Amino acid sequence: MARIEAKLEEMGLSLPQALQMPKNVSMSLPFAWVRVRGTRVFVSGHVPLNPDGTIAQPVGKVGAEVSPDEGYAAARLVALAQLASLQKALGDLDRITAWLRVFAMINVAPGFDQMPRIANGFSDLIIELFGPDIGIHARSAIGVALPLNVPVECESEVEIDG
Template sequence: MGKIDDRLNELGITLPDAPAPAANYVPFLFMGDLLYVSGQISAGPDGLMTGICNGPEDIDAGVAAARACALSLLAQVRKACDGDLDRLVQVVKLTGFVASTPEFTDQPKVVNGASDLMAEVLGDAGRHTRSAVGVAALPMGVRVEIEGIFQIA
């Protein structure tokens, strides 16, 4: 096991299996030392994390959904790197999509669930650029979808 796996264990975090694509696309693609990971939808051990953020009372559920997306992103990175997460040099960018009503403007607070997880697990290598966007609906009614770009050694 490497340093990142040790850190995950220390935090009591188990990565899920890398989800298979749900349509005609690849889950990840290398371009030089950059790894592009397709959007990962919010799913946990109990299934899809669905719903729409409408007000402050929905932020915690959104944060949990974004965190689940981040775990799936790391699972895809692990798969792309043949099991060696220590090849991950830097999280470059996360783009988060939050199912929300037009009145909901706390998408950045929701996507912090993913950003905070990356920093917690990876330290400075987890700090990244980011976009947090509100959308009317996401696939299968999920609450959050996040895609990522990662630098790989």
């Protein structure tokens, strides 16, 4: 078993299925979840998912319907969703040699300004899994309105071995 997969199992974590859009939503998604270009890999925005690929609850604005702790947990689920897409695209998560950048978008209530605290859910999990040499990344965390009222969406860029 690959090192990162073994670590996920050791931590009691599993990767979710691909996003299953809610039945009442009909929108086209004309983009790639993961785009590999040489040794650079661009990962489209992912949202928090349940193991079956449905959108995880709670949904809503962090600082209103979603507590900061729930937002942090949602960001961890986003990291797992990205790892699932990366595993599908790369075949092996151990091919990742560096997490370069994470762009975290947090659905925030007016006046909520702790976006970095929420984004730490994503970053902390990646660093725990990959260690600081590979897992440390540049990051931005901003407050925005998000589709489907999800609390967190993140995109990222990683480097892989040739």
